[in-house]
Amino acid sequence: MLCIQTQALTKRFGRVHALDGLDFSVPQGAIQALVGPNGAGKTTLIKILMNIFRASTGTASVLGVDSRKISGKAFSSIGYVSENQHLPPWMRVGAFLEYLRPFYPTWDMQLEAQLVQKFDLPLDRKLKHLSRGMRMKAALASALAFRPKLIVLDEPFSGLDPMVRDELGSALLERAKEATIFLSSHDLAEVEGFATHVAFLDSGRLRLAEEMSSLSARFREVELAFDAPVAVPATLPANWLQFSASDSTIRFVDDAFNEETLRAEISGHFGPVRSATFTPMTLRTIFLALAKSSRKPS
Amino acid sequence: MSQILHIFRKDVRHHWPEILLSLALLIAYAVEQPRTWTGQPIENRFLSFLLGFLPALMVLSWGFLIVRVVQGETLVGDRQFWVTRPYEWPKLLLAKLLFIFLFFHLALFIMQLSLLKVARFPVMSSIPGLLYIHSLLAATLVLATLALACISSGIGQASLSLLVVFLSIIGIAFLSDLFPDSDITNNVGAIDALLIMTVCIAVVLVQYKYRKALLSRLIVGAAIVLILLVMVLAPYEKLIRHEFPSATSSHPVPVKFTFDHSLSFAHGEKPKFNPFGDEVDLEFPFQITGLSDETIFQIRAMKLDLDLPTGEPWTSHWRGFYDSVSAGRTREWTHISMKKAFFNRIKDASVKAHISLALNVFRTGPATEIVVAGDRVSIPGGAWCLNDSSENVLKCFSALKQPSPMFIVADLPNSSCALSRTSTVQKFAAAPASFAVLSKDSDPDSTFSPIQQFTIALSRHYSFEDLQIPLPICVGTRLVVSQPRFLYAVRDEIDLGNIALMNYLPTYPRLIIPPQQPLQPGTPTDSLSQNFVPATPPSGPALTCTFARDGARVSGRLAGVARRAFARRRKRVRIRGRMWDGSWNGS
Numbered sequence: 001m002l003c004i005q006t007q008a009l010t011k012r013f014g015r016v017h018a019l020d021g022l023d024f025s026v027p028q029g030a031i032q033a034l035v036g037p038n039g040a041g042k043t044t045l046i047k048i049l050m051n052i053f054r055a056s057t058g059t060a061s062v063l064g065v066d067s068r069k070i071s072g073k074a075f076s077s078i079g080y081v082s083e084n085q086h087l088p089p090w091m092r093v094g095a096f097l098e099y100l101r102p103f104y105p106t107w108d109m110q111l112e113a114q115l116v117q118k119f120d121l122p123l124d125r126k127l128k129h130l131s132r133g134m135r136m137k138a139a140l141a142s143a144l145a146f147r148p149k150l151i152v153l154d155e156p157f158s159g160l161d162p163m164v165r166d167e168l169g170s171a172l173l174e175r176a177k178e179a180t181i182f183l184s185s186h187d188l189a190e191v192e193g194f195a196t197h198v199a200f201l202d203s204g205r206l207r208l209a210e211e212m213s214s215l216s217a218r219f220r221e222v223e224l225a226f227d228a229p230v231a232v233p234a235t236l237p238a239n240w241l242q243f244s245a246s247d248s249t250i251r252f253v254d255d256a257f258n259e260e261t262l263r264a265e266i267s268g269h270f271g272p273v274r275s276a277t278f279t280p281m282t283l284r285t286i287f288l289a290l291a292k293s294s295r296k297p298s
Numbered sequence: 299m300s301q302i303l304h305i306f307r308k309d310v311r312h313h314w315p316e317i318l319l320s321l322a323l324l325i326a327y328a329v330e331q332p333r334t335w336t337g338q339p340i341e342n343r344f345l346s347f348l349l350g351f352l353p354a355l356m357v358l359s360w361g362f363l364i365v366r367v368v369q370g371e372t373l374v375g376d377r378q379f380w381v382t383r384p385y386e387w388p389k390l391l392l393a394k395l396l397f398i399f400l401f402f403h404l405a406l407f408i409m410q411l412s413l414l415k416v417a418r419f420p421v422m423s424s425i426p427g428l429l430y431i432h433s434l435l436a437a438t439l440v441l442a443t444l445a446l447a448c449i450s451s452g453i454g455q456a457s458l459s460l461l462v463v464f465l466s467i468i469g470i471a472f473l474s475d476l477f478p479d480s481d482i483t484n485n486v487g488a489i490d491a492l493l494i495m496t497v498c499i500a501v502v503l504v505q506y507k508y509r510k511a512l513l514s515r516l517i518v519g520a521a522i523v524l525i526l527l528v529m530v531l532a533p534y535e536k537l538i539r540h541e542f543p544s545a546t547s548s549h550p551v552p553v554k555f556t557f558d559h560s561l562s563f564a565h566g567e568k569p570k571f572n573p574f575g576d577e578v579d580l581e582f583p584f585q586i587t588g589l590s591d592e593t594i595f596q597i598r599a600m601k602l603d604l605d606l607p608t609g610e611p612w613t614s615h616w617r618g619f620y621d622s623v624s625a626g627r628t629r630e631w632t633h634i635s636m637k638k639a640f641f642n643r644i645k646d647a648s649v650k651a652h653i654s655l656a657l658n659v660f661r662t663g664p665a666t667e668i669v670v671a672g673d674r675v676s677i678p679g680g681a682w683c684l685n686d687s688s689e690n691v692l693k694c695f696s697a698l699k700q701p702s703p704m705f706i707v708a709d710l711p712n713s714s715c716a717l718s719r720t721s722t723v724q725k726f727a728a729a730p731a732s733f734a735v736l737s738k739d740s741d742p743d744s745t746f747s748p749i750q751q752f753t754i755a756l757s758r759h760y761s762f763e764d765l766q767i768p769l770p771i772c773v774g775t776r777l778v779v780s781q782p783r784f785l786y787a788v789r790d791e792i793d794l795g796n797i798a799l800m801n802y803l804p805t806y807p808r809l810i811i812p813p814q815q816p817l818q819p820g821t822p823t824d825s826l827s828q829n830f831v832p833a834t835p836p837s838g839p840a841l842t843c844t845f846a847r848d849g850a851r852v853s854g855r856l857a858g859v860a861r862r863a864f865a866r867r868r869k870r871v872r873i874r875g876r877m878w879d880g881s882w883n884g885s
Contacts, residue, residue: 088312
């Protein structure tokens with residue numbers, strides 16, 4: 001069952017293609033991270049999913065509903081928090097939560113109390129007087145207290161100190177048992193900690209989307225040492241990214257790692273190797289390799 | 299329903315300062331209004347100045363309240379928290395409308411009912427009229443403000459949008475001067491009103507359902523362009539001809555208009571040019587015959603067409619006129635303006651002229667005679683008046699609407715009424731002093747106060763009927779009041795033949811040839827000659843009054859406070875906020 005699905009989704013702002021024929025899906029129960037550099041189209045995609053923007057072409061569905069029809073009651077099961085969302089500044093935190101309660105039939109007062117305690121929210125403080133981190137925590141508490149089926153977060157950790165990030169992250173993980181989480185971020189280290197799925201968006205195009213475990217298994221930094229300098233063949237396998245050779249050392253990133261196959265390929269291209277190391281990569285290094293590489297990953 | 303009330307309660311909690319401000323202004327208006335009926339002055343100049351702005355402040359406070367409450371859940375932008383919450387847009391809109399209903403309509407409605415009660419008008423029978431006024435206010439003030447609030451994201455942006463709309467209105471009004479016919483027919487105005495209303499409703503619905511601010515702003519822009527197009531392209535001549543058709547046997551022209559070639563303004567006198575304008579005002583004399591006693595008509599508009607010596611045609615287009623003509627009148631001077639430069643080019647040439655008149659015909663109906671006695675006079679049609687002896691007029695009040703059509707003629711008594719500051723040496727025309735308000739419209743006036751104030755002032759034409767002067771109403775004046783009934787509208791076409799326009803340009807001093815016979819002061823001229831005002835003041839002992847308080851003393855010779863006190867036979871008056879005891883000397 002897919003929680004979010006898009007087909008050939010395109011969004012144009014004048015001549016700029018913010019999204020360009022996006023086919024993408026988020027399975028139910030996943031913690032899906034959408035990563036990519038600034039201006040990649042992450043926020044645009046989320047705003048289309050939340051029916052804040054209309055797609056230029058293509059379709060998108062959220063919890064089985066056409067995103068263009070997402071409004072009113074449909075938001076009873078979607079918790080959305082964005083870094084630049086405008087909360088009513090004049091409301092006190094307690095009044096804000098109290099105001100939202102009747103909108104949600106599934107609002108859980110006990111959970112609300114837990115979240116307030118966990119986030120240490122000052123209920124009598126006006127939202128406009130809260131720090132950025134506190135405001136995010138208040139927004140997240142209001143988006144989690146009704147036990148949504150889908151939690152959508154747009155850059156939730158942006159500009160927050162590590163302590164607040166940690167608190168938000170752990171609160172999200174607690175909800176992950178009963179909800180699908182879809183969050184965008186350009187902080188890869190943060191996402192790596194708890195995302196089960198990851199997608200990489202760049203210039204409006206989806207460069208990659210898969211489970212974290214398969215991604216980690218697929219990418220390796222390869223370093224080969226030879227006894228003497230070797231000649232580099234004219235053609236190399238498409239899955240070798242960022243290939244570099246200096247003296248008797250060759251380095252590249254393999255995006256389809258299989259040790260047996262790789263050793264055979266190395267032997268076929270360069271002959272005997274003195275030593276070969278295959279280092280697992282962090283999400284950050286994987287995406288840096290992808291971003292820097294002009295070749296499309298397999 | 300619960301969501302509507304929930305949002306409403308939140309809005310009340312948030313916007314209580316704005317609510318209190320608008321209610322305070324409304325209460326101040328309700329307290330202030332009765333004072334304006336009696337014309338009592340306010341000693342404190344600053345307070346008096348401030349109270350003059352009260353209606354404008356009320357409108358501003360309501361506008362502010364509506365904009366603020368709508369923008370509590372702003373419809374412009376993509377960062378509002380409520381957009382991704384389970385708000386149902388019809389309920390959100392209804393919550394806002396409930397707020398506006400309670401704190402604008404209901405508050406104003408209660409204030410209006412209380413004013414009606416204070417002014418001793420029937421409250422229950424006025425409710426349908428009040429509901430009509432509120433439906434108009436909802437369709438204009440509320441809807442326009444709501445639409446404006448929907449396409450702006452803050453008070454600053456709303457003010458800017460208001461400025462754009464205001465400038466557009468000024469632009470349209472300026473352009474409408476180029477199309478004088480547009481004032482005559484109601485059809486174009488009705489189309490514009492319908493268009494504006496439709497656009498406002500469309501903008502509100504589009505914004506609440508789709509939040510497409512750009513689309514909504516384009517709709518507003520398109521509406522402004524459409525209004526301009528309607529104004530420019532409307533077939534005014536056709537519409538006016540349809541509204542005022544040619545005479546038929548069942549709907550004849552009620553009088554015969556004959557152009558009076560014998561009258562003109564004296565050549566050699568200084569023409570009466572308006573030094574500040576670029577137009578001249580021409581006057582054409584007509585003789586009127588055949589008007590029955592039961593008929594009264596209004597010249598709603600007129601048009602002058604010329605065939606110039608060069609063969610080219612010229613038209614003044616239809617111009618509003620609003621002159622009422624009743625039995626006894628023998629002349630009508632129709633006014634038309636034209637550009638001074640054009641006039642100077644053709645003023646002495648012989649031009650073939652044609653005048654078209656648009657008339658509304660009324661039947662006078664049964665009349666009621668009332669004699670002005672004391673301070674308070676009741677007028678048929680549900681109005682009552684105060685006899686304002688200082689101005690020699692009746693200052694009248696009615697509920698929701700001035701009684702109209704209304705026609706009053708007076709046979710003025712030879713009493714203190716004859717005292718007037720105006721003297722004359724001209725004969726009066728045969729028609730008695732009269733006052734007429736002719737209107738086909740019977741709908742209540744869309745104003746905040748349910749008490750309509752109007753003045754009944756009599757006037758009478760001089761013998762050439764080109765000028766009329768006000769005549770006094772006072773204790774003992776007999777007024778014959780009728781409420782005419784609208785019968786039909788009709789158009790009359792009159793050929794003037796070949797004329798020189800210069801002959802019809804008024805002179806200063808105003809001198810008509812053949813000249814009028816000067817009248818000796820004090821000489822009666824006809825059966826209603828009591829209206830005649832002697833040139834010299836009456837002789838006899840002067841009437842003086844003296845008011846004293848705490849040893850201080852003020853005196854007056856029938857002037858100012860003393861005169862008003864005398865008219866009301868008062869022995870105690872308020873001068874500069876303090877009560878003074880008075881005594882009278884003389885007779």
